[in-house]
Amino acid sequence: MLFSEARGLPVTAxxxxxxxxxxxxxGVDAASARVSHVRLxxxxxxxxxxxxxxxxxxxxxxxxxxxxxxxxxxxxxRRELLGHRVLTDTGTxxxxxxxxxxxxxxxxxxxxxxxxxxxxxxRLLGLGDHALVVRAY
Amino acid sequence: xxxxxxxxxxxxxxxxxxxxxxxAHVKDTVCDASAARITxxxxxxxxxxxxxxxxxxxxxxxxxxxxxxxxxxxxxxxVSAAAMTAHQQTVRAxxxxxxVVTEAGTEVGTVLDVVVEGGTGGRxxxxxxxxxxxxxxxxxxxxxxxxxxxxETLEVAGRALVLPGEAxxxxxxxxxxxxxxxxxxxxVRRGSLP
Numbered sequence: 034m035l036f037s038e039a040r041g042l043p044v045t046a047x048x049x050x051x052x053x054x055x056x057x058x059x060g061v062d063a064a065s066a067r068v069s070h071v072r073l074x075x076x077x078x079x080x081x082x083x084x085x086x087x088x089x090x091x092x093x094x095x096x097x098x099x100x101x102x103x104x105x106x107x108x109x110x111r112r113e114l115l116g117h118r119v120l121t122d123t124g125t126x127x128x129x130x131x132x133x134x135x136x137x138x139x140x141x142x143x144x145x146x147x148x149x150x151x152x153x154x155x156r157l158l159g160l161g162d163h164a165l166v167v168r169a170y
Numbered sequence: 171x172x173x174x175x176x177x178x179x180x181x182x183x184x185x186x187x188x189x190x191x192x193x194a195h196v197k198d199t200v201c202d203a204s205a206a207r208i209t210x211x212x213x214x215x216x217x218x219x220x221x222x223x224x225x226x227x228x229x230x231x232x233x234x235x236x237x238x239x240x241x242x243x244x245x246x247x248x249v250s251a252a253a254m255t256a257h258q259q260t261v262r263a264x265x266x267x268x269x270v271v272t273e274a275g276t277e278v279g280t281v282l283d284v285v286v287e288g289g290t291g292g293r294x295x296x297x298x299x300x301x302x303x304x305x306x307x308x309x310x311x312x313x314x315x316x317x318x319x320x321x322e323t324l325e326v327a328g329r330a331l332v333l334p335g336e337a338x339x340x341x342x343x344x345x346x347x348x349x350x351x352x353x354x355x356x357x358v359r360r361g362s363l364p
Contacts, residue, residue, distance in 0.1 A: 063190070122188060123289065124236015161190025164239070 034093050034137045036115055044073045044084075044097045056097055057081060059135075061114050061142065063165065066154035068140035070109065071097065083108040092137035112160050119147050120164035130165060171353045172289030173237060174345060176298060177261045180286075185213065185227060186239040192216055193245055194223055198260040201284070201294055204326060205265055208292040210254050211240065226251035235288045269330040270299055270318065277302045278318060278338055281331065285317060285348065295352055296320045297331070305338075316341040317348035 036059055043052035054075035060083070062069035071084045082104045090098045119127040128148035135142050142154035158166040177199045184192045194213035202209050211232075213223040231247025232240060258264075261284050270278040283298035296319040306314040321337030342348035 120186060120190070120239055120241075121236070122241055123234045124186075124239040124241045126238040159187070159189035159191075161187065161192070163184060163186050163192035164190050166186070166188050166190045166241075 034135060036133045036135070039092065039097070042093065042095070042097050044071070044099055046099050046101060048101070052096075053099070054079070054082065058111075058113055058115075060109060060112065061133075061160055063157040063160040066142045066157050068135050068142070070105065071099075072111070081108075086140045089140075110162070112162070114160065114165065117160070118164040119149070119152070120166050121169040122158060122166055123169045125169075126164075127167070171349070172287050172291065174285050174295055174349050174352070175235075175237070175288055176345070177284040177286055180211070180235075180240075184216075184239050185211075185242055187242055187244050188233060189244070191245075193242065193248070194225075194227075196227075196240060197222055198262050199284070199286070200226070200255060200258050200260050201265070202258055204324060205284070205294050205320070205331065206324070207294060208235075208286055209258055212251050212255065212260060213248075222251075224251055225249065226254040228254060229292050232290075232292070234290055235286075235292065237288065265297075265331075267329075270297065270333060271330055272333050272335045272338055274335050276305065276335075276338075278305050278333070279316075282315065285345070294320055296348060314343075316343065317345065317351075319348075319352055 039056055039059055042056045044054050045052050054073040057072045057074050059068050060070040068086050070086055072081050074081050084099055084104055088100045114130055117130050121127055130147050132146045134144045145152040156168040180196050180199055183196045185194045186192050197212040197214045199208055200210045208229050210226050210228040212226050215223055225248035228249055231242050233243050234241045265281050265284055268281045279299040279301040281297045282300050284294055285296040287293045287295050296317055299316055299318050301314040301316050318341050319337055321334050323334055325332040340351055342351045
């Protein structure tokens with residue numbers, strides 16, 4: 034599943050009538066190359082809630098189903114992966130992230146697609162406010 | 171050989187941790203007394219109105235000096251800038267504007283910029299020099315800017331840098347030619363001077 038496909042999907046929980054909100058973005062833990070949390074918003078003017086990836090039962094197609102919603106109190110800082118600058122550990126920019134594929138069952142990242150070609154998630158080092166740092170080789 | 175870059179172009183380059191966070195911007199480069207190596211950087215804050223930082227970045231904390239960013243392992247590598255510049259001075263204060271002469275006494279010109287090697291070495295490779303009239307004849311308005319390799323031996327005598335005579339036998343007109351010259355690869359470069 035692609036990050037761009039996941040964005041905008043309704044989030045539903047068993048026992049709750051109607052969707053909790055729609056997915057605004059997926060948070061990534063770069064060190065383990067996994068999706069770590071889901072950000073969702075109930076309405077245009079509502080605050081974002083952050084759910085850990087552990088609480089997701091199934092992702093897609095058409096909806097993200099979660100267990101009883103237990104949002105994280107300590108919301109991690111917002112780091113949008115899509116559109117982020119890519120920087121190698123030798124300090125050279127390598128385009129921007131266009132999209133990323135992940136396994137909807139485990140949340141593991143499968144591939145990153147950048148404006149300079151595909152990138153293996155094994156090369157990820159860190160995702161910060163300035164750039165996504167990847168190993169040069 | 172790693173990419174060559176001028177010390178002036180390092181100013182405003184972001185200092186980024188391996189976690190991807192920008193910590194600061196480079197303000198100036200600090201090199202050792204014989205202008206052989208970079209020993210660190212002074213920093214400014216990231217915001218538009220933030221002034222110089224009290225912390226400096228020693229070269230030992232630098233992971234790699236790259237084309238678009240100075241990579242550091244983490245925030246903890248920063249040290250007090252006052253301690254770092256106590257014995258060494260920044261490039262701007264020390265080397266820029268210095269006269270370059272050869273051992274034989276030929277006046278080469280004045281230093282405009284310092285060329286350093288990127289990557290992990292931090293070597294000073296050469297200087298960008300506003301050539302003096304005797305070294306590169308021509309009208310004053312179009313005075314040549316040449317890249318002069320540092321050579322193995324360089325003496326600092328007051329405000330003058332004394333180069334061995336053979337170091338200035340070959341000079342380059344631009345940075346790519348200078349890379350070819352320093353690497354010893356044939357490329358676009360100027361021949362030997364009379």
